[in-house]
Structures are given as structure tokens and as C-alpha cells.
Amino acid sequence: MSGGDTIFREYRISDAERSDRSAGDRLRHRQKVRESIRENIADIIAEESIIGKDKDRVIKVPLRGIKEYRFVFGDNAPGASQGDGDSRPGQVVGKTGKDRPGKGDEQAGDRPGVDYYETDVTLEELIEIMFEDLELPNLERRALREIQSDYSSRRKGYRKVGIRIRLDKRRTAKQRVMRMLASDKRNDAVARALEESKADRELDTGVEGALDEIALEEGALDEEALAASPGAAFQRVHRRFPFHQDDLRYKHVEIDTKEESNAAVICIMDTSGSMDTMKKYLARSFFFLLYQFISTRYRNVEIVFIAHHTEASEVTEEEFFHKGESGGTFISSGYAKALEIIAARYHPSLWNLYAFHCSDGDNFDSDNPAALKDAEELAGICNLLGYGEIKPLGSRYYESSMLNVFRQIQAPNFHTVLIERKEDIWPSFKAFLAKDRVKEA
Amino acid sequence: MSAAQNAGGSPRIAAWNLNDLVEWDRRIRDKAAEFGLDCYPQEFELCDHTGMLGYMAYSGMPSHYPHWSYGKAYEKLKTLYDHGVSGLPYEMVINSNPAIAYLMRDNSILLQVLTIAHVYGHNDFFKNNFTFKSTRAELTIEAFKAAAIRVRRYVEDPSIGVEQVERILDAAHALSWQCRRNLAIKKLTPLEQMARAEDSAQGQPDPFQKIHARKQIEAPDFHKVPLEPDEDLLLFIRDHNPFLADWEKDLLTIVDEEAKYFISMMETKIMNEGWASYWHKKILESLELEQGLHLEFIVNHNQVVRPIPGQINPYHLGLKIWEDIYRRFTNPTAEEIKRDGPPVKSGTEKIFEVREVERDASFIRRYLTEDLMREMDIFEYEARGEELVVSKVADEEGWREVKATLIKNVGTNSIPVLKVEDADFGQNRTLYVKHYHDGRDLHIEYAEKSLTYLQRLWGREVVLETVLDGKRSLLCSNDRGFSVRALK
Structure with a gap:
């Protein structure tokens, strides 16, 4: 055996606590x-x-x-491992990808899938x-359409006028003292008070002492028993310095209107025969984002699902995303339904309305004027109205599009996006909300 | 680094103190010396489970440079440990001089004794096996520490920063095993390579020169870079990409050095664990343990060296082969004498010789016998569709192929061989790398991502020649992205 004695290093709690060495790397x-x-x-x-x-x-x-x-071998690389004693050719020993036997030394990372x-x-x-x-502006900053849900009062500052019951005596007295100090007439009274107290007090406390006495006197102000108060002695010695209208300070109370911020997200989707699974899938992603985003901004979010083909109806979430319908498309029907629901349940003065419509843009030409008119009306009452045209790559060359039609809408809170594949969703969504920002500015 | 795993055993109350350990250590060391083990001085450090997880995440190094992947490793280990999927190692040893090992303070005295004995087995192996000759054990700790300090400095340097450092390290880690595997083989310098090219261009001396025309000598192309295909990808990039900053080159060096340090471990996993298990068994059996401890020893020993169906347990396989070698050279059967001739040296001499000159691949090739393979029921499997199916078993026709497959999966053989063929492919500074295909295709998704990393470090287009589904193909990664092209 070469070398000296074996070294044993004792475990030390302090070391162990100090040595969270991986903290930085974990972060x-x-x-x-x-x-x-x-x-x-x-x-x-x-x-x-x-x-x-x-x-x-x-x-x-x-x-x-x-x-x-790393560079590793793929699935066509055979492996070797140990059996339980009677392995036969053809016996199944595992699945590819997962629990691959004989994955060897993990250090080498020689197989994908162990990660x-x-x-x-x-x-x-x-x-x-x-x-x-997302770096969005604070949407909360916008004047919310609010309901005054709660009348709680909250003190906020002081005023010179007010009702008797809110008179702040302490502040009123202070005001009087300040006025007294400022007035030439009373300078001698203060000087006398100072003289009296300078024997055993410091200058400042002397002044304070004088003020204290005045304050005491003030305590008796409202009462008739002026003579019985401790300040009466002072009063007797000194000249009277009465309160003035200007001294009076009233607590100011503001009525706190709690802003119940309501938002309704109206999801309108074209469920006509031309909307296939892929298109619905894209639409769904967009609606999800919209709903989640609005939820972070408003306390109370309601969500309405409207499905339309040539006719519109309000549906459940399940139906909205999964039910396939067939037939043609009247986009205006969806908007009309939305307007109807808004009129019935979500009055624009009480609700922040976000409407979004997803369609493949394959509208009947005859419906376009009506759709345009309804869209304009909807834009007028919603915070934001969006139209997402879903055209999986390539299809936009042979299908008609509503984007051109909607280009005529001038409303600043109307926004159209084109979604061609799922990578578009996130940028479109950002662009959509950017529109909201423009409006706010 | 080497670690014996405690497969989720319940924590025991440790009823021992440091003096007990010192006393046991003295007895174990005496035994080890008696058996002829030749070790570095040994240091033990007691740690708790968080400490152990920390050492595991950083490959056992007391000091290691920071990188998010170690945070990931730690989280993964901790999750597995917290959920009881895997236990903690009893022990962890690193190849350094003095050798450093960590002991779990919560382990029972028997486990500590077992571990200490096991550690001396590794220690002897580190000191004597040829693959570790190139790792300079006395500098290990300092080298890792110095690297850590340098990397931290780059991270803190406002002109570099963590993002830039990670950009290089992420890529370097992806390529770090693409280096020379057998470090005992000397790498020729460019000048030596030139001399060799010149020599081979001369051709053999021709005794019949007079009677036929002289063979045309073709001058070797000395402008080619590299002259001979180069396996050290990171070092090649470091030396041949003129646009790398010094700190970037330094990072590549650090990663390469660390990989080379661990290549030796990887190359001898089965031998090393088998060797340590062989000696902890021998030593503990010779310590005359009292009955309770002896039973605990047997339970724990069997836990570690048990065969795990569906896997290769290196402890089990290694120990089996070592014991078999010893037996064949001490007490061979008549059949074996007939086949191999009588043993020329003692079993002890033989195993000490083997522990010095072999690595896993050669160890298995030379000493894993047909009988042993059959006894252990080693089979070959392959993917058929979704399933992994046994394709060959160790019977008379199949055992050689099963063994060949096993060898292909041990040590660095489980890493594809890639070599730089040309640094100026198409006179365009495109890096031409060739995968030396041995029947196993690359995992294409991993190849794509790794090639992107290679491109990041090389700074220009990189192409990789490989075989996909029997067709020669060229994988390209350049500014326009990744593409696969068929080659004729």
C-alpha cells in the first residue's frame, strides 16, 4: 500500500448548507x-x-x-442484454423508444429517448x-365601462368646507395655532409663554407647551363648558384668540365606486361545411388565447359561443369546437346573432365586449353587404372586433376571401388577421391586440 | 467517477462514529495490500443526500464549471430520488491522486465497510489500468477547478456573458464524445503525418526494378487539411476555425479535456465495476465479520451484483467474468484444459495482468466465454416495428454474433465514429465529416441537431457523409437550414 494514511473528512452541517452548488445552474x-x-x-x-x-x-x-x-445511433442498431434464463428468438422484450433494454452507460447518452x-x-x-x-400596454388603464357595484366611502384629504359632523378638530386647532403664530397680535403672548417656560425647558418644548395648552382649550370648543376646561386658565390669563372660519378643516370623504369590470368574449365561428378540422383547430387556438388574455384583464369574464352556417345559434363550448355542420355560409347571420345576444344580455355600457369571428371567408356573395353592415354595427359597440380568416396554406388562391370585403370597414377597432398555419396564431394574436393599443392611444 | 447504486433501500440509522470508520479502513487497507492491490492514497468525505446528488450532477467533481445541463441533471436525479424511483449510490469515487470518494453518512456501518472495500478496488484500477494512464490523476482536481474558474470568468465578463458562453458550451457538449477513443494510441502531429504520407507514397522496395518499368510515384497532397481523418472534432475546430475568439477556443479545450477524462471511465465501466465488486467481496469475506454484519453484507452484495433481466448490469457481468478468469486459471475443467491447454500462470497473476492491459471491449472479446454467455442468458435484440424482439441467443450458432453485438454496445463503441475528412470541401471552407458506418444508422433527428451545433462552431457549412437505410447520404447544415441528399 503506497501513500500515507487515509483521510476521512467529517460531515459538517455548515458545509452541507453552504454547498447548494447547483442552485445557479438549476435557475x-x-x-x-x-x-x-x-x-x-x-x-x-x-x-x-x-x-x-x-x-x-x-x-x-x-x-x-x-x-x-449528440450523435447517437438510431433504431436499427441492435442491442444486447441479459435474459431471465430461457430467452428464445422472437420473444418480445420491450418497446422501442421507451424502456429500451441495455441502454448502457447513461453517461454516454448513447440512446435517444432516455432524456x-x-x-x-x-x-x-x-x-x-x-x-x-407580450409587452402589452396596460389595458386596465383604459376607462372601463363599469358598474358602481359598491358604495363604500373612503377618506381622502381635507377641505375647508363640509358638514359639521366631519369637522376635524385636531387639524382645525392646528390651523388656529398656525394663524395665531403668524399674527403679530399674538406674538407677545407667545413671548410670554416662552419666558415662563425657559427656566426649565428648552426653547422648542416651550413653544410646544404653549401649543399644547391651546390645543387643550380647543378641546372644549364645541362645549359650552369653556370655563371648566383646562384651557380656561390660559384663557383667563391671555387675550382671547377665537377660531375663524378659515381654521375649520373638514375630513373629506369620497364615495368609492368599485369598478366591477365585466367583459364578454363573443366567439363566433363559421361551422359551415367548408370549415374542416384543421381550420377549426386553428380557430380554437385563437379563441383560447383571446379568452385567456381577457381573463387576465377583467375580473368577470363571460364567454359566448356562436356557431353559424346560414343560420346562427348560441352553442356550448363542446358543440362549438366539435360539432360539424354543413351547408353554406351567411356571415351576417353570426353577427346578427351576436348583436341580438348583446342587446339581450350584455349592454355595452356595462360590459367590455370582445368579439372575434373565425371563418374561412367562403361567404355567399349575396350576403356580403349585410355582413358588412352588421360588422360595422358590431364594431361600434365592441371594444374590439376581430375577424380571422383561416386559410390553411395554399387554399387562399382558389377560395374567395372576406378580407377584401371587410377592408371597407373604417372602424379603428376592427381588425382582420389571416391565419395560414399554426405558427401564425401567436403573431396574429399579438397583432390583434396591437390594434387595441392603437385605439387606446 | 463510478457509483454503486442503492436500489431504493430504506434509510438506516447510522450507529457508528468516525473512529469506527478509521479502524475498519485500517483493516481493509491491510487486507487490500495483502491481496496485492496497489492504490493511490485515499480520501473519504462524508456527505448527506443533497451533497451526494450535487456530486452526482457534477460527475463527482468537487469543483466544476457551471452550465444549465448540470442543473437539469440535478433536478432529474432529485426527482427520481424523491419519488423513490432510484436510490442513491452508496459511494462515488473519482479518479484522482489522492483518490476521492464520497460516503453517505446515513448508511449503516456495514455499508460503509462494503463501500470502503469497493472504493479500494476502483482506486487500484484507476492507478493501474492502461486507459487511465493518459489522465493525469494528480492534476485532476486542480484541472477541473481551473476550468471552472475560467468559465466563471467568461460568464462574468460583460463583453461575453452567460448567453455567449452557453452558445459555445451547448454546441461543444453535443460534440464532446466525438474525440479519440483509445488515448493510449499516440496522435501524430501534422509533421509526423506528413512523414508517414511520404513514406507510404514511396511504395515498397522492388527487387525486380531492373526488369520492368518503375512504378509511378504519386506525390502526396500536403495541402490537404487534415492530412489524415481527424476524430477530435472540437480540437480540430479549435485549431482550424480562424474566427474563434481565444475564450471560445478555451471553452472547446475545456470540454474536450473533460470528455477525454471520462472516456477512460466509459471504456472500462464493466471491468472497473466488476473488479471493485470482486475485491469488496474478497476483502469482506476475509474480514471475519460477525454474523449479523455478514448477513447484511450478503444481502447488499447480491443487491448490487444481481443480474437485471432486460439489461446488462455491469457489476454482474464484470464480476462474473473476473471470477471465471480466476477459476479457469486456478481450477480449469478437463474440457477447458483440452481446449485451451493448461494454465501458464496463476489465477491471481492473470487477473492482475488483465486489469492492467484490457478495456471493456477487449475484456469481453477475450474473456467472455460461450459457456458463460449461455449461463448468463445474454441475447441480442432488435427493433421490429414498435417492439423489441430477441433476434439471437447465445446458442451454438448465435453466440459469436451476440457477443459481437454486446461489444458494439460497450464503452465508446456505443458512440458513432465521426471524422473530419476535409476542412475545405469544394474550396469553400465547407467542413466535410464522415460517419464511419458499421451497420448502425444515425438517429436522424439527433444528427440534425448535432450537425447544427457543429455548424455553429465551424462558422460555415458542414456536411456529414453517412448511410441511411442502406443508401449513402450527405446531411448538410448551412445558413439555409438542414437537408439530406443522396450520394451515388
Whole structure:
């Protein structure tokens, strides 16, 4: 045996506590996870049916940016491993991808798939991550259409006029003292008070002492028993210096109107025969984003689903996204239905209205004037009206489009977007909200 | 680094103190010396489970440069540990001089004794096996520490910053195993390569020169870079990309050095674990443990070296082969004497010789016998559709192929061989890399991403020649993205 004695290093709690060496790297890793989630938001929202779901719901999010890639062998590489004693050719021992036997030394990272590539986040976290880089103006700043739901009063400053019951005696007295000090007439009274007190007090306390006595006198102001108060002695010695109208200070109370901020998201979707699964899938992603975003901005969000083909009807979420209908398209029917629902339930003076319509733009020509008229009317009462034309790549060359028709609408809060593939959703959504910003400015 | 895994055993109350460990260590060291183990001085550090997780995430190094991947590793280990999927290692040893090992303070005295004995097995192996000759054990700790300090300095440098450092490190990590595998083989300098090219261009001396025309000598092209295909991808980029800043070159060097340090571990995993298990068993059996401890030893020993169906447990395979070698050279069967001849040296001599001159691939090739393979039921499997199916078993026809497959999956053989063929492909400074295909295709998604990293470091287009589904193909990564082209 070469070398000296073996060294044993004792465990020390202080070392152990100090040595959270991976803290920095863990933080960095989590940042990367968040970045990765943000980059893949378009995919995540498109895959999940999460509208109206519980905020605590856990979602599996694929992490693409966080895998550590190396050159490794693919699936056609045979492996060797140990059996339980009677392995026969043809016996199935596992599945590809997962639990591949004989994955060897993990250090080499010699097989793909041993890396975990999903993480769990709650819906709330996801939304937070989604909107954190949106850099949107504070929509809350906008004058909300509010209901005065609560009459609570709140003190706010002082005024010279007010009702008797809100008279602030302390402040009133202070005002009087200030006036007294400022007045030449009373200078000698203060000087006398100073003289009296200078034997055993300091200058400042002397002044304060004088003020205290005056304050005491003030305590008796409202009462008739002026003579019985402790200030009466002072009063007797000194000349009278009565309160003046200007001294009076009243507590000011403001009525606090609680702003019940309501918003209604009106989702209108074309469910005509031409809207296939792919188009609905894109629409759904957009509606989801819109709903989540509005939810973060308003306390009370209601969501209305309107499905239309040639006729419109209000439907449940389930029906909205999954029910296929057939037939032609009258876009105006959807808008008319929205107007009808707004008139019945969401008066524009009480509700912030966000309406969004997804269609493939394949409208009957004859309906265009009516659609245009209704859209203008809807834009007039909504905070924001959006029209998303969903044209999976290529199809826009042979299908008609409403984008040209809607170009005539002048309303500043009307916005159209073209969605061709799922990568477009996020930029479109940002652009859509940017419109809102323009209006605000 | 080497680690024996505690497969989720319940935590025990540790009823021992440091003096007990010192006393046991003295006894174990005496035994180890008696058996002929030749070790570096040893240091043990007691740690708790967070400390152990930390060491595991950073490959056992007391000091290591920061990178998010270690944070990820830590989180993963911690999650697995917290959910009871995997236990913690009893021990972790790093190849350094003095060798450093970590002991879990919550382990029972028997586990500590077992671990200490196991650690001396690794220690001896580190000191004597040829693959570790190139790692300079006395500098290990300092080298890692110096690298850590340098990387931290780059991260803190306002003109560089963490994003830039990660940009290089992410890419370098993806390519770090693309380096020379057998470090005992000397890498020729460009001048030596030139001399060799010249020599081989001369041709053989021709005794019949007089009677036929002289063979035309073709002058070798000395302008070609590299002269011979180069396996050290990171180092090649470091030396041939003129646009890399010094700190970037330094990062590539650091990653390459670390990879080369761990290549030796990877190359000897089965031998090393088998060797350590062989000696902890021998040592503990010779310590005359009291009955309770002895039973605990047997339970734990079997836990570590048990066969795991569907996997290759390196502890099990390694130990089996070592024991088999010893037996064949000490007490061979008549059949074996007939086949191999009588043993020329003692079993002890033989195993000490083997531990010095072999690595996993050669160890298995030379010492894993047909009988042993059959006994252990080693089979070959392949993917058929979604399923993994046993394709060959260790029977008379199949065992050689099963063994070949096993060898292909040990050590660095599980990493595709890539070599730089040309740094100026098409007179365009395109980097031409060739995958030396051995029947196994690259995983295309991983190849794409890794190639992108290669392009990032090289700074220009990179192409990779490989074989996909039997067709020669060229994977290209350039500013326009990734593409695959068929080659004739």
C-alpha cells in the first residue's frame, strides 16, 4: 500500500448548507424551460382543449429547446442484454423508444429517448409565461365601462368646507395655532409663554407647551363648558384668540365606486361545411388565447359561443369546437346573432365586449353587404372586433376571401388577421391586440 | 467517477462514529495490500443526500464549471430520488491522486465497510489500468477547478456573458464524445503525418526494378487539411476555425479535456465495476465479520451484483467474468484444459495482468466465454416495428454474433465514429465529416441537431457523409437550414 494514511473528512452541517452548488445552474435551467415553453406556445395551445378549464390543471408541455443532442445511433442498431434464463428468438422484450433494454452507460447518452422532454406546468403558469413577453400596454388603464357595484366611502384629504359632523378638530386647532403664530397680535403672548417656560425647558418644548395648552382649550370648543376646561386658565390669563372660519378643516370623504369590470368574449365561428378540422383547430387556438388574455384583464369574464352556417345559434363550448355542420355560409347571420345576444344580455355600457369571428371567408356573395353592415354595427359597440380568416396554406388562391370585403370597414377597432398555419396564431394574436393599443392611444 | 447504486433501500440509522470508520479502513487497507492491490492514497468525505446528488450532477467533481445541463441533471436525479424511483449510490469515487470518494453518512456501518472495500478496488484500477494512464490523476482536481474558474470568468465578463458562453458550451457538449477513443494510441502531429504520407507514397522496395518499368510515384497532397481523418472534432475546430475568439477556443479545450477524462471511465465501466465488486467481496469475506454484519453484507452484495433481466448490469457481468478468469486459471475443467491447454500462470497473476492491459471491449472479446454467455442468458435484440424482439441467443450458432453485438454496445463503441475528412470541401471552407458506418444508422433527428451545433462552431457549412437505410447520404447544415441528399 503506497501513500500515507487515509483521510476521512467529517460531515459538517455548515458545509452541507453552504454547498447548494447547483442552485445557479438549476435557475438557469428553469429559465430555459420557460423560454422553451414560450417558443412552443403555438403548439401547446393548439393541442390542448383547455378553454374554461381549471387554472390548476396540469398540462404536459413538450420541451424542445432543452434536450441535449449528440450523435447517437438510431433504431436499427441492435442491442444486447441479459435474459431471465430461457430467452428464445422472437420473444418480445420491450418497446422501442421507451424502456429500451441495455441502454448502457447513461453517461454516454448513447440512446435517444432516455432524456425527459416534457414538463408539467399548471394552466395558470402557462398563461403567465405566455403573456409575460407580450409587452402589452396596460389595458386596465383604459376607462372601463363599469358598474358602481359598491358604495363604500373612503377618506381622502381635507377641505375647508363640509358638514359639521366631519369637522376635524385636531387639524382645525392646528390651523388656529398656525394663524395665531403668524399674527403679530399674538406674538407677545407667545413671548410670554416662552419666558415662563425657559427656566426649565428648552426653547422648542416651550413653544410646544404653549401649543399644547391651546390645543387643550380647543378641546372644549364645541362645549359650552369653556370655563371648566383646562384651557380656561390660559384663557383667563391671555387675550382671547377665537377660531375663524378659515381654521375649520373638514375630513373629506369620497364615495368609492368599485369598478366591477365585466367583459364578454363573443366567439363566433363559421361551422359551415367548408370549415374542416384543421381550420377549426386553428380557430380554437385563437379563441383560447383571446379568452385567456381577457381573463387576465377583467375580473368577470363571460364567454359566448356562436356557431353559424346560414343560420346562427348560441352553442356550448363542446358543440362549438366539435360539432360539424354543413351547408353554406351567411356571415351576417353570426353577427346578427351576436348583436341580438348583446342587446339581450350584455349592454355595452356595462360590459367590455370582445368579439372575434373565425371563418374561412367562403361567404355567399349575396350576403356580403349585410355582413358588412352588421360588422360595422358590431364594431361600434365592441371594444374590439376581430375577424380571422383561416386559410390553411395554399387554399387562399382558389377560395374567395372576406378580407377584401371587410377592408371597407373604417372602424379603428376592427381588425382582420389571416391565419395560414399554426405558427401564425401567436403573431396574429399579438397583432390583434396591437390594434387595441392603437385605439387606446 | 463510478457509483454503486442503492436500489431504493430504506434509510438506516447510522450507529457508528468516525473512529469506527478509521479502524475498519485500517483493516481493509491491510487486507487490500495483502491481496496485492496497489492504490493511490485515499480520501473519504462524508456527505448527506443533497451533497451526494450535487456530486452526482457534477460527475463527482468537487469543483466544476457551471452550465444549465448540470442543473437539469440535478433536478432529474432529485426527482427520481424523491419519488423513490432510484436510490442513491452508496459511494462515488473519482479518479484522482489522492483518490476521492464520497460516503453517505446515513448508511449503516456495514455499508460503509462494503463501500470502503469497493472504493479500494476502483482506486487500484484507476492507478493501474492502461486507459487511465493518459489522465493525469494528480492534476485532476486542480484541472477541473481551473476550468471552472475560467468559465466563471467568461460568464462574468460583460463583453461575453452567460448567453455567449452557453452558445459555445451547448454546441461543444453535443460534440464532446466525438474525440479519440483509445488515448493510449499516440496522435501524430501534422509533421509526423506528413512523414508517414511520404513514406507510404514511396511504395515498397522492388527487387525486380531492373526488369520492368518503375512504378509511378504519386506525390502526396500536403495541402490537404487534415492530412489524415481527424476524430477530435472540437480540437480540430479549435485549431482550424480562424474566427474563434481565444475564450471560445478555451471553452472547446475545456470540454474536450473533460470528455477525454471520462472516456477512460466509459471504456472500462464493466471491468472497473466488476473488479471493485470482486475485491469488496474478497476483502469482506476475509474480514471475519460477525454474523449479523455478514448477513447484511450478503444481502447488499447480491443487491448490487444481481443480474437485471432486460439489461446488462455491469457489476454482474464484470464480476462474473473476473471470477471465471480466476477459476479457469486456478481450477480449469478437463474440457477447458483440452481446449485451451493448461494454465501458464496463476489465477491471481492473470487477473492482475488483465486489469492492467484490457478495456471493456477487449475484456469481453477475450474473456467472455460461450459457456458463460449461455449461463448468463445474454441475447441480442432488435427493433421490429414498435417492439423489441430477441433476434439471437447465445446458442451454438448465435453466440459469436451476440457477443459481437454486446461489444458494439460497450464503452465508446456505443458512440458513432465521426471524422473530419476535409476542412475545405469544394474550396469553400465547407467542413466535410464522415460517419464511419458499421451497420448502425444515425438517429436522424439527433444528427440534425448535432450537425447544427457543429455548424455553429465551424462558422460555415458542414456536411456529414453517412448511410441511411442502406443508401449513402450527405446531411448538410448551412445558413439555409438542414437537408439530406443522396450520394451515388
